[in-house]
Amino acid sequence: MLAVLEHDQVLAMTPAAAASGVRPGMRRGGVLALAPQALLCERDAAREQGARDDIALALLQYTPEVAHAEEDSLLLDISASLSAFGGRLALCRRIRDSIQALGFTPHISMAPTAQGAWLLARHRRRMPRRSLRLASLQRRLDGLPFAILPAARAHQEWLAGIGCQTLADLRKLPRAGLQRRSDKHILDTLDRAYGSAPEIFEWVQPPQAFSAWLELPDRIEHAEAVLFAARRLVLQMIGWLVAQQLAVSRFLLSLEHERGRQAIAPTPLEIALGEPAWHEEHLLRLLKERLGRLQLDAPVIALRLQATQVAPMLPPTASLFPEPGGTPGAYARLLELLSARLGSENVLQPAALADHRPEVANAWQAAGDGLCRQTPGDALPRLQPQRPFWLLQQPLALMLRKHRPFYGSPLRLLSGPERIECGWWDGPPTVRDYFVAEGEEAACYWIYRERDGDDIRWFLHGLFA
Amino acid sequence: MFISTGTSSISAAAQSVVAALPHALWRADQMGSYQGVVTASGHPSLDRELPNGGWPHSALIELLLQQAGCGEMRLLQPALMRIASQRRIVLLQPPHLPQIAAWDGAGLASGQLLWIKAARSADALWSAEQVLRNGSCGALLLWQSHVRGEALRRLHLAAQASDTLLWLLRPLSAAHESSPSPLRLTLRPARNGVEIQLLKRKGPQHEQAFYLPLAATVAPATAPAVPPPSFAVPDHDTLDRHTPAAAGAGNIAPALV
Numbered sequence: 184m185l186a187v188l189e190h191d192q193v194l195a196m197t198p199a200a201a202a203s204g205v206r207p208g209m210r211r212g213g214v215l216a217l218a219p220q221a222l223l224c225e226r227d228a229a230r231e232q233g234a235r236d237d238i239a240l241a242l243l244q245y246t247p248e249v250a251h252a253e254e255d256s257l258l259l260d261i262s263a264s265l266s267a268f269g270g271r272l273a274l275c276r277r278i279r280d281s282i283q284a285l286g287f288t289p290h291i292s293m294a295p296t297a298q299g300a301w302l303l304a305r306h307r308r309r310m311p312r313r314s315l316r317l318a319s320l321q322r323r324l325d326g327l328p329f330a331i332l333p334a335a336r337a338h339q340e341w342l343a344g345i346g347c348q349t350l351a352d353l354r355k356l357p358r359a360g361l362q363r364r365s366d367k368h369i370l371d372t373l374d375r376a377y378g379s380a381p382e383i384f385e386w387v388q389p390p391q392a393f394s395a396w397l398e399l400p401d402r403i404e405h406a407e408a409v410l411f412a413a414r415r416l417v418l419q420m421i422g423w424l425v426a427q428q429l430a431v432s433r434f435l436l437s438l439e440h441e442r443g444r445q446a447i448a449p450t451p452l453e454i455a456l457g458e459p460a461w462h463e464e465h466l467l468r469l470l471k472e473r474l475g476r477l478q479l480d481a482p483v484i485a486l487r488l489q490a491t492q493v494a495p496m497l498p499p500t501a502s503l504f505p506e507p508g509g510t511p512g513a514y515a516r517l518l519e520l521l522s523a524r525l526g527s528e529n530v531l532q533p534a535a536l537a538d539h540r541p542e543v544a545n546a547w548q549a550a551g552d553g554l555c556r557q558t559p560g561d562a563l564p565r566l567q568p569q570r571p572f573w574l575l576q577q578p579l580a581l582m583l584r585k586h587r588p589f590y591g592s593p594l595r596l597l598s599g600p601e602r603i604e605c606g607w608w609d610g611p612p613t614v615r616d617y618f619v620a621e622g623e624e625a626a627c628y629w630i631y632r633e634r635d636g637d638d639i640r641w642f643l644h645g646l647f648a
Numbered sequence: 649m650f651i652s653t654g655t656s657s658i659s660a661a662a663q664s665v666v667a668a669l670p671h672a673l674w675r676a677d678q679m680g681s682y683q684g685v686v687t688a689s690g691h692p693s694l695d696r697e698l699p700n701g702g703w704p705h706s707a708l709i710e711l712l713l714q715q716a717g718c719g720e721m722r723l724l725q726p727a728l729m730r731i732a733s734q735r736r737i738v739l740l741q742p743p744h745l746p747q748i749a750a751w752d753g754a755g756l757a758s759g760q761l762l763w764i765k766a767a768r769s770a771d772a773l774w775s776a777e778q779v780l781r782n783g784s785c786g787a788l789l790l791w792q793s794h795v796r797g798e799a800l801r802r803l804h805l806a807a808q809a810s811d812t813l814l815w816l817l818r819p820l821s822a823a824h825e826s827s828p829s830p831l832r833l834t835l836r837p838a839r840n841g842v843e844i845q846l847l848k849r850k851g852p853q854h855e856q857a858f859y860l861p862l863a864a865t866v867a868p869a870t871a872p873a874v875p876p877p878s879f880a881v882p883d884h885d886t887l888d889r890h891t892p893a894a895a896g897a898g899n900i901a902p903a904l905v
Binding site: 511513514516517518520521524525529530531532533535536537538539541544545546547550569570571572573574575576605621624625626627628645646647648 | 714715716717718719720721722736742743744745746747748749750751752753754758759761762763764765766767771774775778779782783784785836837838839886887888
């Protein structure tokens with residue numbers, strides 16, 4: 184139960200508070216008498232302005248022309264965006280979803296004139312709020328009560344006294360008389376709404392760098408729950424990116440903990456993308472996988488999202504037929520996604536080293552590092568000795584039976600030895616004779632005999648597959 | 649669609665329809681066919697036993713191995729070689745370390761390899777689904793020992809939505825479990841080859857395991873054609889070495905100054 188006060192009078196309240204009898208305009212004492220458990224908070228103009236700015240930033244992804252209007256409204260010029268987003272209904276739905284994801288409830292209307300759309304949106308009744316033609320807009324506006332014009336509210340009693348009820352009545356009055364006896368903004372607003380006067384806007388300018396901050400309503404202890412709040416910030420970042428025609432290649436989400444005396448340094452969560460992206464779905468999936476792996480040391484009270492590295496947005500490929508292997512961007516996205524969940528040390532690409540020791544030569548590096556070393560064989564084609572497909576993590580010591588190595592069954596040597604003596608510069612040298620051996624059930628193994636000392640020791644090092 | 653009870657009992661009218669629409673009739677002793685594309689396995693005797701004559705794309709193919717290293721990579725090598733020339737190959741949770749030199753030696757481009765290690769089975773299945781959904785890789789080899797039925801169905805559905813070749817390599821003990829996979833093979837090691845039995849395929853039941861000779865593990869005993877040593881080209885390899893740690897000689901610790 185919550186009520187918002189301004190100048191010690193109730194301005195707005197939750198439905199639960201309204202049910203217990205709280206009404207707009209009540210004093211603080213009256214509210215506390217009716218609903219003692221109600222939480223009262225003062226109206227915070229700075230935070231309201233901040234919320235409007237956040238929404239405007241998020242909506243910049245639909246059109247570059249977003250303007251603030253009076254009474255907590257935003258005007259969007261969508262004439263150039265209709266076909267890009269699949270028509271007016273689909274666009275309205277996406278705008279509504281975006282605003283709801285930010286945690287606000289919009290009243291959306293659409294009209295050929297901005298002032299007309301504003302009037303339709305302000306009239307919060309269950310009626311169609313979309314007019315596509317000027318004629319139908321004028322018909323619809325005619326039926327609206329004149330009190331929704333902010334300029335006319337001061338003269339409400341006088342206008343009602345001379346029989347005015349709707350905007351149509353207001354327009355029927357003599358213009359000169361109306362202008363002399365009341366505010367001239369009434370006529371200006373009406374002309375703009377009915378399309379007989381031009382409209383001028385001051386469009387929202389996106390900031391040069393993106394950094395958004397969000398205070399969480401409660402302490403969050405689970406990293407997964409942060410995702411819901413982080414989505415609001417990601418939406419704002421996408422609006423900013425699209426407005427600046429940029430794609431993000433590295434961004435930082437800071438999870439802020441306790442401030443003040445027991446301050447804990449924020450947990451940074453830096454996400455680097457292989458391919459610059461600006462799609463909500465992809466960024467959110469990466470965040471989700473990263474947050475899923477994160478262990479929080481302390482509860483989170485606020486979030487900050489920063490785009491630390493951006494690149495110009497590249498247009499989609501212009502080729503007619505899709506490439507069979509998918510685009511290089513698709514592969515980069517796959518690597519990002521896998522690395523985000525499994526860790527980059529578990530998504531590997533070959534980076535062979537020139538060395539005779541098989542366990543050293545068989546080096547792998549994190550995929551997506553870009554730098555793929557040339558395999559040494561490419562430089563000079565040489566006779567490659569036979570190598571098994573599988574190498575054991577640790578060579579497995581083999582038993583000896585009747586002076587022959589034994590692994591499940593006695594092993595029969597097929598070929599060899601291949602002598603490898605190498606690595607004296609890295610500690611104890613590797614001195615081995617490699618053989619290909621076959622077991623009784625006809626599987627082939629790669630085994631070696633260590634030649635240090637007198638005793639013969641056999642090891643299994645690989646499996647031919 | 650007609651159901652034939654015997655070749656002789658097909659009426660004349662039906663026969664005319666069959667002649668006009670050869671695909672409208674499938675006899676139980678004929679090999680089935682897939683809607684999608686296949687990649688030839690590179691072994692003609694195996695291709696004869698597979699519907700459409702190759703490994704089907706967009707389907708879950710199960711290879712049931714008696715043990716890791718019983719010839720599965722040599723069996724897949726011709727198909728993988730064809731794929732690796734254009735697209736990437738993903739090894740997901742392989743039983744041992746894949747050896748780069750072996751891939752290069754088998755004529756496969758090792759630069760196209762991606763090795764994914766997953767700690768848990770759930771992570772491996774999730775990764776497999778992401779790889780299939782992404783569609784930028786040509787083949788996916790997944791090693792799993794215990795897969796539940798619903799996970800298999802999920803994999804098969806994901807495979808059907810992509811054009812990636814998906815091989816699931818499981819131990820032979822899984823042969824008795826039911827599976828939605830349209831093609832299941834068991835592999836047992838055999839001398840210089842592999843013994844294959846088709847447990848399940850679209851087509852008549854395959855009764856007898858057959859022996860498929862594969863490229864020999866060990867090169868023939870004839871002396872390899874080693875080029876005569878020439879003095880112009882030194883017979884040494886250059887090796888990658890760690891840079892030695894910089895010797896701290898000459899530096900006196902600042903505390904002593």
